[in-house]
Amino acid sequence: MNIYLDLFLTFAKVGVCTFGGGYAMLPILQREVVEKKGWATDGELTDYFAIGQCTPGIIAVNTATFIGHKHKGVLGGVLATLGVVFPSIVIITIIAAFLSNFAEYPLVRHALAGVNAAVVALIASSVLKLGKSTLKDAVCIVIFLAVVLLAFFAGLSPVLLIVAAGLAGYVVRELLKLELGGNEK
Amino acid sequence: MILPQLFFEFFKTGLFAVGGGLATIPFLQDIGARTGWFSNGDLTTMIAVSESTPGPMGVNMATYVGFETAGLPGAVAATLGLVAPSILVIIVIAGFLQKFRQSKTVDAVFYGLRPASTGLIAVAGLNVALSVLLLAGGEAEHTLPFNWPAILIAAAIFVGLRLKPLKKLHPIAFIGIAAVIGVVFQL
Numbered sequence: 535m536n537i538y539l540d541l542f543l544t545f546a547k548v549g550v551c552t553f554g555g556g557y558a559m560l561p562i563l564q565r566e567v568v569e570k571k572g573w574a575t576d577g578e579l580t581d582y583f584a585i586g587q588c589t590p591g592i593i594a595v596n597t598a599t600f601i602g603h604k605h606k607g608v609l610g611g612v613l614a615t616l617g618v619v620f621p622s623i624v625i626i627t628i629i630a631a632f633l634s635n636f637a638e639y640p641l642v643r644h645a646l647a648g649v650n651a652a653v654v655a656l657i658a659s660s661v662l663k664l665g666k667s668t669l670k671d672a673v674c675i676v677i678f679l680a681v682v683l684l685a686f687f688a689g690l691s692p693v694l695l696i697v698a699a700g701l702a703g704y705v706v707r708e709l710l711k712l713e714l715g716g717n718e719k
Numbered sequence: 720m721i722l723p724q725l726f727f728e729f730f731k732t733g734l735f736a737v738g739g740g741l742a743t744i745p746f747l748q749d750i751g752a753r754t755g756w757f758s759n760g761d762l763t764t765m766i767a768v769s770e771s772t773p774g775p776m777g778v779n780m781a782t783y784v785g786f787e788t789a790g791l792p793g794a795v796a797a798t799l800g801l802v803a804p805s806i807l808v809i810i811v812i813a814g815f816l817q818k819f820r821q822s823k824t825v826d827a828v829f830y831g832l833r834p835a836s837t838g839l840i841a842v843a844g845l846n847v848a849l850s851v852l853l854l855a856g857g858e859a860e861h862t863l864p865f866n867w868p869a870i871l872i873a874a875a876i877f878v879g880l881r882l883k884p885l886k887k888l889h890p891i892a893f894i895g896i897a898a899v900i901g902v903v904f905q906l
Binding site: 549550552553554555556557558559560561562565577581583584585586587590592593594595596599600603604608612615618621622623625626627629630631634635637638640641642644645647649653654655656659660661664665668669674675677678679680681682686692693695696698699701703706707708 | 742775905
């Protein structure tokens with residue numbers, strides 16, 4: 535298949551399978567983009583989410599642009615992004631035109647209650663998978679735990695935490711020259 | 720000229736809303752208040768629909784607002800407006816990364832970023848889990864505030880994701896099965 539068409543269709547599939555915010559996209563990205571297509575590694579996905587947290591725009595779109603661009607330059611980035619938004623345009627247009635009280639149908643509410651429970655399990659499983667490739671040594675585990683505590687209990691902004699963690703990485707690796715483990719490429 | 724105006728308003732939202740789809744809500748409220756295209760009540764409906772349909776929530780909301788304001792062309796204009804800043808900014812950053820990813824300094828920064836990003840994803844997952852697996856206040860006066868059916872489904876799928884024959888299934892298969900369970904048992 536033409537690679538540009540492949541990018542568009544793969545990301546359209548990711549869009550169709552995502553229920554919720556950008557994080558709900560992670561399990562689908564791991565399956566379609568990392569495992570099936572090999573367009574990115576788990577480590578690179580965490581990079582894209584880290585940058586997506588701190589840059590303008592919603593994370594789902596930022597990540598699609600990143601992967602498309604890495605693979606096929608500017609046109610690849612644009613096509614992956616158009617792919618991820620295409621299902622929304624079709625589905626929402628149909629619902630807005632014909633089923634404006636869609637979210638109130640009992641059938642939809644019951645189905646969604648099930649879907650949300652599934653999304654919880656999928657995200658939990660994805661985080662474990664990511665952890666295996668990103669938490670390689672004691673310093674990484676300390677940074678991970680600090681971020682979880684500060685974000686969850688103190689409600690610190692993700693942007694602040696990402697900047698601080700980047701700085702911490704620089705201090706540990708470049709200034710203190712600690713080589714604790716390999717950074718997966 | 721409502722189409723360029725829609726594109727421009729959502730371009731601003733895409734440029735200034737940092738983070739996930741929820742970050743766009745205050746911007747959408749502001750658009751509604753200034754232009755009169757939709758009320759806060761309309762917006763509540765749009766958020767509910769965006770959360771209950773496939774597609775990233777922020778994109779769904781842009782499409783919905785655009786469609787309600789100016790039909791299908793409006794939906795396309797609003798959605799393209801929302802994603803345009805991301806495309807521009809990320810392509811610049813991605814180009815920079817490709818050039819400097821090999822540098823030791825950049826590598827050191829990403830050494831710190833990866834566990835932090837994993838932590839933020841874990842917290843986002845935790846927040847989703849709390850909102851799904853616990854009952855909203857009020858209903859839970861006499862019993863523990865746990866949403867047992869949801870906990871059961873989530874636990875079963877979590878185990879299923881690790882079992883040999885089942886873990887080959889596509890994530891959407893688990894989502895579909897859970898939807899059917901939700902309908903059958905009237906969750």
